[in-house]
Amino acid sequence: xxxxxxxxxxxxxxxxxxxxxxxxxxxxxxxxxxxxxxxxxxxxxxxxxxxxxxxxxxxxxxxxxxxxxxxxxxxxxxxxxxxxxxxxxxxxxxxxxxxxxxxxxxxxxxxxxxxxxxxxxxxxxxxxxxxxxxxxxxxxxxxxxxxxxxxxxxxxxxxxxxxxxxxxxxxxxxxxxxxxxxxxxxxxxxxxxxxxxxxxxxxxxxxxxxxxxxxxxxxxxxxxxxxxxxxxxxxxxxxxxxxxxxxxxxxxxxxxxxxxxxxxxxxxxxx
Amino acid sequence: xxxxxxxxxxxxxxxxxxxxxxxxxxxxxxxxxxxxxxxxxxxxxxxxxxxxxxxxxxxxxxxxxxxxxxxxxxxxxxxxxxxxxxxxxxxxxxxxxxxxxxxxxxxxxxxxxxxxxxxxxxxxxxxxxxxxxxxxxxxxxxxxxxxxxxxxxxxxxxxxxxxxxxxxxxxxxxxxxxxxxxxxxxxxxxxxxxxxxxxxxxxxxxxxxxxxxxxxxxxxxxxxxxxxxxxxxxxxxxxxxxxxxxxxxxxxxxxxxxxxxxxxxxxxxxxxxxxxxxxxxxxxxxxxxxxxxxx
Numbered sequence: 001x002x003x004x005x006x007x008x009x010x011x012x013x014x015x016x017x018x019x020x021x022x023x024x025x026x027x028x029x030x031x032x033x034x035x036x037x038x039x040x041x042x043x044x045x046x047x048x049x050x051x052x053x054x055x056x057x058x059x060x061x062x063x064x065x066x067x068x069x070x071x072x073x074x075x076x077x078x079x080x081x082x083x084x085x086x087x088x089x090x091x092x093x094x095x096x097x098x099x100x101x102x103x104x105x106x107x108x109x110x111x112x113x114x115x116x117x118x119x120x121x122x123x124x125x126x127x128x129x130x131x132x133x134x135x136x137x138x139x140x141x142x143x144x145x146x147x148x149x150x151x152x153x154x155x156x157x158x159x160x161x162x163x164x165x166x167x168x169x170x171x172x173x174x175x176x177x178x179x180x181x182x183x184x185x186x187x188x189x190x191x192x193x194x195x196x197x198x199x200x201x202x203x204x205x206x207x208x209x210x211x212x213x214x215x216x217x218x219x220x221x222x223x224x225x226x227x228x229x230x231x232x233x234x235x236x237x238x239x240x241x242x243x244x245x246x247x248x249x250x251x252x253x254x255x256x257x258x259x260x261x262x263x264x265x266x267x268x269x270x271x
Numbered sequence: 272x273x274x275x276x277x278x279x280x281x282x283x284x285x286x287x288x289x290x291x292x293x294x295x296x297x298x299x300x301x302x303x304x305x306x307x308x309x310x311x312x313x314x315x316x317x318x319x320x321x322x323x324x325x326x327x328x329x330x331x332x333x334x335x336x337x338x339x340x341x342x343x344x345x346x347x348x349x350x351x352x353x354x355x356x357x358x359x360x361x362x363x364x365x366x367x368x369x370x371x372x373x374x375x376x377x378x379x380x381x382x383x384x385x386x387x388x389x390x391x392x393x394x395x396x397x398x399x400x401x402x403x404x405x406x407x408x409x410x411x412x413x414x415x416x417x418x419x420x421x422x423x424x425x426x427x428x429x430x431x432x433x434x435x436x437x438x439x440x441x442x443x444x445x446x447x448x449x450x451x452x453x454x455x456x457x458x459x460x461x462x463x464x465x466x467x468x469x470x471x472x473x474x475x476x477x478x479x480x481x482x483x484x485x486x487x488x489x490x491x492x493x494x495x496x497x498x499x500x501x502x503x504x505x506x507x508x509x510x511x512x513x514x515x516x517x518x519x520x521x522x523x524x525x526x527x528x529x530x531x532x533x534x535x536x537x538x539x540x541x542x543x544x545x546x547x548x549x550x551x552x553x554x555x556x557x558x559x560x561x562x563x564x565x566x
Contacts, residue, residue: 069463088469095467101460105482105561114478118470146562 016080016170016202017043017066023074024061024228034227035061036072041221041230045169048196048203050213051221052259053266058228059206059221063172066204067095080170091119093170094163098178100155102147102162108134109143112162119166133161136195153184157191164199171203177212189215190244197240210263214238214256215247222259224266232262296339297329303336304328337530345534358514361538367515368503369542371431375438376499380492382439383446390447391454391480392472408444412437412502417509434506434515441502442495449491453484485561489554496546504539516542 022039025032036058043049051059064070065077068084079087087093094115102111109130116126134140137157147155156176163171177185189212196203207213213220214236222232236255238246246252308328312319319327329338337345346361353360386404389396416437423433457479465475507517516539523532559565 067467069466088467091469093467095464097460097464099460101458101464103461103479103482105485107562115468117478118465118468118474148562148564 014045014081015042015078016045016047017041017077017204019062019075019077021075022062022065022072022077024058024065024070024072025074036065037227037229039075039228039230041233043202043204045202046200048205048216048218049221050205050207050217050219051223052207052210052213053223053228053263054208054225056225056228057223057266058225059223060174061228062223063174063204063206067093067172091115091166092168093172094166094168096156096160096163096171096173096176098175100147100152100159102155102158104147106146107143108139108145108147108150108158108161111147111158112143112165115162115166121166129165133164136164136198137161138191151184153180153188156180157188160192160195164195164201169201171201173203173205175206175208178207185209185212186244192216193242210256210259211247214252214259215242215244220255220259222262222266224263231266232258234258234262293339296336300334300336300338301325301328304331304334307331307335332530333527334529337533341530342533342537345530346537349534350538361519361534364514364516364519364535365538365542368500368507368517368539369546371434371506371515372438372496372499372503372542372546374431375435375502376442376492376496378435379439379442379495379499380446383443383491383495384450384488386443386447387450387454390451392476404444404447407440412441412505415440416502416505420506420509434503437506438499438502441498445491445494445498446488449487449494450484453487454480456487457483482561485557486554489550489557493547493550493554496550497543500539500543500546 019039019041022036022041023034024036025034039058039062051062053059061070065072066079066084068088077084080090080092082090082092102108103114106114112130112133113126116129121129130143131140134143137160139154139157139161142150142154142158147158150158160173160176177188180188193216205213205216218236220234220236221230222234223229224231234255237251238255305328308324308331311317312324312327328334330341334341349359349361353362355362355366357363386400390400391397419437419440420433423429423436461479461483462475465479470478503515504517504520507515508521516535519535519538520532523529523535
């Protein structure tokens with residue numbers, strides 16, 4: 001416990017999420033729905049992996065399988081070398097939902113304290129971690145406010161702080177900025193990258209914005225629906241240091257083009 | 272500015288309605304008391320101007336429908352001019368009814384919460400208990416109240432407890448239904464969040480379900496406290512109770528003391544308004560303490 005992870009990034013470091021022939025089928029009254037089929041994926045320590053694809057491609061479902069909020073029906077998956085259930089029980093990830101899901105009756109401080117209370121941190125430790133994570137998401141001084149007193153972007157930052165407060169080195173983010181306007185979104189993307197480089201966490205990030213995926217990721221997983229599957233995995237060639245205007249460079253546009261091609265190849269624009 | 276708005280938006284509409292009610296009441300009182308007064312006058316060979324006649328219809332000692340000022344002066348007299356220990360004091364009778372209301376309401380609220388917790392957490396209870404709870408409220412309270420009183424009296428339980436139990440019977444229902452809804456009100460995303468923390472069922476209950484249910488609790492407590500008061504009054508009717516608003520109503524009807532009946536009704540309404548307001552104020556305070564947005 002104590003300081004955030006400051007390990008050096010290592011190209012050959014260990015695997016955090018490893019999926020082999022992973023499949024998930026929901027039985028519905030209209031027959032089976034193949035949310036995921038034959039997904040093979042390796043997420044390494046320190047990666048920033050984005051999952052992109054149209055709705056119904058299984059990107060959120062895949063994230064929920066990692067988080068043990070859904071169970072795969074076929075194939076294998078390990079998280080930190082454990083089953084997803086063991087990983088969840090040993091609190092090895094923080095999850096950021098599409099909505100901030102802050103508890104309205106708790107102040108921002110108390111919202112961040114929620115996982116810490118549940119996990120049994122001492123009051124002194126809680127106070128220290130709240131202060132540090134608020135600083136990390138640039139919300140220092142807002143701890144005593146209630147959620148409704150904050151803007152949507154600030155609320156989502158608070159929910160990220162809540163996921164960072166305990167020592168999980170894996171961060172699962174499910175379209176966290178999807179409901180925000182473009183200007184706020186740009187700003188938060190920039191902050192998220194800084195946060196990622198400061199904390200050295202592994203991040204799995206679901207989005208349906210191509211620029212967002214390309215700007216943030218070290219790897220982009222392109223998915224397509226019916227059945228939900230991975231159609232392409234693109235390694236980003238962009239440097240780790242990324243100012244916002246990197247999005248105007250030919251290199252960036254090249255990667256974005258490849259993502260768009262991948263999405264098209266999955267027939268995602270046909271319907 | 273603020274006061275002007277309060278006057279225009281809150282006080283003025285209420286006063287207007289009150290004014291209309293009083294006016295209609297007076298007209299009705301004159302009409303309903305006219306046959307008896309006409310009879311009386313004919314036998315006494317009294318002839319009078321219409322104004323005199325109307326005045327007499329509004330000042331009968333046992334009118335069919337007492338005039339507002341008769342009721343008002345009775346309420347005033349029996350509330351402020353009598354010792355509170357006096358058998359005629361409305362404060363005394365209200366206090367008797369209030370105490371069993373309070374006991375019944377407290378028991379009913381606790382019972383309602385307990386049932387709701389059971390229903391939310393135990394699947395078997397969810398399926399088995401709810402139909403019975405709903406059925407319990409379809410039985411007319413007027414049919415049950417005397418049985419409860421008589422059965423309990425047979426085992427030497429009399430006084431406050433039987434009346435309070437009838438209040439409990441009426442007040443547990445809204446609380447149970449409201450709390451089931453309240454404890455189930457957390458959204459899926461909030462429950463998922465707890466799951467990602469590997470929170471225990473007890474932690475999810477205390478840190479999520481309970482706080483989320485508080486607004487539902489107060490809404491149902493407002494209904495429950497009014498129901499408790501009705502229960503206490505109904506409980507006083509079949510006992511030949513010596514005190515309480517219910518006994519005052521009963522005594523009034525035995526002796527055709529219509530003014531007393533109406534005065535007791537007014538006392539009951541004022542009591543209900545005070546109780547509901549108290550619950551509302553507490554709800555407001557709790558809401559603000561839980562980060563509610565000031566209106």
